Amino acid sequence: MSAPLLAVAPLLAVEAATKRFGGLTAVDAASLTVERGSITGLIGPNGAGKTTLFTLISGFERPSAGRILFEGADIAGLPPHERARRGIARTFQIVQPFAGLTVRENIAVGAHLRLRDRDAALAEAERVAALVGLGERLDAPASGLTVAGRKRLELARALATRPVLLLLDEVLAGLNPSEVRDIVPVVRAIRDGGVTILMVEHVMQAVMSLCDTVHVLAQGRIIAAGPPVAVTANPTVIEAYLGHGAAKRLARGGAHG
Amino acid sequence: MSGSDRLTAYGPILAVAAALAVVPLLTGSNTVLNAMVTALLIGLAGQGWNILGGYGGQFSFGHAAFFGTGAYATAILQARYGVNAWAAFAAAVALGSLAGLMIGFLSFRSGLRGSYFALVTLAFAEVFRIIANATPITGGAAGTLIRLDVRPENFQFASRAVFYWIVLALVVGVLILTRMIERNRFGAWLVAIRENEDAARALGVDTLAVKLQAIGLSAAITAAAGAFYAQYFLFVDSSIAYGTWISVEALLVPIIGGLGTVFGPLVGALALHGLAEVTRLVAGRIPGIDLALYGTLLVLVVAFAPQGIHGLVRRLGAGLGMARR
Numbered sequence: 001m002s003a004p005l006l007a008v009a010p011l012l013a014v015e016a017a018t019k020r021f022g023g024l025t026a027v028d029a030a031s032l033t034v035e036r037g038s039i040t041g042l043i044g045p046n047g048a049g050k051t052t053l054f055t056l057i058s059g060f061e062r063p064s065a066g067r068i069l070f071e072g073a074d075i076a077g078l079p080p081h082e083r084a085r086r087g088i089a090r091t092f093q094i095v096q097p098f099a100g101l102t103v104r105e106n107i108a109v110g111a112h113l114r115l116r117d118r119d120a121a122l123a124e125a126e127r128v129a130a131l132v133g134l135g136e137r138l139d140a141p142a143s144g145l146t147v148a149g150r151k152r153l154e155l156a157r158a159l160a161t162r163p164v165l166l167l168l169d170e171v172l173a174g175l176n177p178s179e180v181r182d183i184v185p186v187v188r189a190i191r192d193g194g195v196t197i198l199m200v201e202h203v204m205q206a207v208m209s210l211c212d213t214v215h216v217l218a219q220g221r222i223i224a225a226g227p228p229v230a231v232t233a234n235p236t237v238i239e240a241y242l243g244h245g246a247a248k249r250l251a252r253g254g255a256h257g
Numbered sequence: 258m259s260g261s262d263r264l265t266a267y268g269p270i271l272a273v274a275a276a277l278a279v280v281p282l283l284t285g286s287n288t289v290l291n292a293m294v295t296a297l298l299i300g301l302a303g304q305g306w307n308i309l310g311g312y313g314g315q316f317s318f319g320h321a322a323f324f325g326t327g328a329y330a331t332a333i334l335q336a337r338y339g340v341n342a343w344a345a346f347a348a349a350v351a352l353g354s355l356a357g358l359m360i361g362f363l364s365f366r367s368g369l370r371g372s373y374f375a376l377v378t379l380a381f382a383e384v385f386r387i388i389a390n391a392t393p394i395t396g397g398a399a400g401t402l403i404r405l406d407v408r409p410e411n412f413q414f415a416s417r418a419v420f421y422w423i424v425l426a427l428v429v430g431v432l433i434l435t436r437m438i439e440r441n442r443f444g445a446w447l448v449a450i451r452e453n454e455d456a457a458r459a460l461g462v463d464t465l466a467v468k469l470q471a472i473g474l475s476a477a478i479t480a481a482a483g484a485f486y487a488q489y490f491l492f493v494d495s496s497i498a499y500g501t502w503i504s505v506e507a508l509l510v511p512i513i514g515g516l517g518t519v520f521g522p523l524v525g526a527l528a529l530h531g532l533a534e535v536t537r538l539v540a541g542r543i544p545g546i547d548l549a550l551y552g553t554l555l556v557l558v559v560a561f562a563p564q565g566i567h568g569l570v571r572r573l574g575a576g577l578g579m580a581r582r
Contacts, residue, residue, distance in 0.1 A: 110461075
């Protein structure tokens, strides 16, 4: 097989990645691709292995088998900070602020990845804070932010590293509907700014409106992939969420005919 | 960076340096100067601990390993190899730093954090102490004497004041260095590791490299305190150099003064030793009274002023500001 042209090669390609924890196979030969400039979703029932797959991509865990290609190079053996340098940034499902620091100082830590100078990093922090709607809270301690505020802070810090690929781990979880409505355009604006996004998300309303492509993970395996509308109508996917036979029952009942 | 910005950052350091520098001109008392030299010496050891523990959040219970390496290195190089005292001092600082890098590499590479790191450093210091007590090169249990020969080129002075100014210069140098760290990228990364190591890694911080730099620097500073100690008293043995006392004092003074602050260790050392001297005057030489005092003070600080004297002063200041408004 000849090497694909760079222009058509996906930004990220996970190839048959497997992660075993002792006897448990959390991710089982999962493959997926993320196209440059897209917002790609990763959905699946609880415990499907989405966060584990994310940790494999961001480098916090190494795969037991399989390859992770970023811009054509296998990064499966690189530590997280090395991947961040190459342009992969992540947010945490359970937010991890630097609690003792201000919002500005938090974001500046991310900005320091590309900027050595302290003043430049602090100025960059201000710019990024404005992008995610934290411009008014720059001097607030991170510990004083609301849940929604902390999610924005996660986003801002990751963004300050000037990523090529941004991994969002349930950045909308725990937010109320109006907060979700506020953040969705922020995510879209980040993509429009040239950052490719891979997001794990449970809030389907957001997945449907944001994602170009969705991959569905169930029991560690990718069971479906495609545009959100097609995927959510896929009987295998419905059964993964609602149990065996659910697709048929739904079709018979015609509830969502 | 504007000039006024720089003034607020470094102005207080220069003011404190100037205030402390005139002490020998105000008193000729050897007792006072002796107490001040000891306090500054402990302050210096604590400043070293504060880089790693206060800013980096890596609590070491074994800074004696670095203090002792500094003390022994300077003593042995002079007594056994006839090395010039000033050169020996520099070598002692380098060797102390090397000890820090070694212990840091072994424990950080294995991912030791929190109490596990603390216990491992404690163990290393004890191992160093036992080895020093048993090997011929250190003089074993008899210790090592530096030959008395009072000449400036030997780093020996007739006047206590000169020693005082030298240790003060070291302390002030580290105050400035600490302030610089607070205002650069290395410092930002170090504090990020203290606050949340995983988040720091996700943001591209090479946590192992940053922690190694921190322990190397921290150990160098504490080793300088040890080397100065040896030069001041002209004698070291294993229970002085690698004794638990210095590990305890090095972590106690920043905690009492204010963890992760520029002035914390100095303030803590002056407060602690000021109090110890006063107690000695009032209560006489009751064995163990200073330890009882340290214990009480530590409990009080942890319970009522978790951010140390620095935090307390700031809180009071804020309270007063509010009251005025």
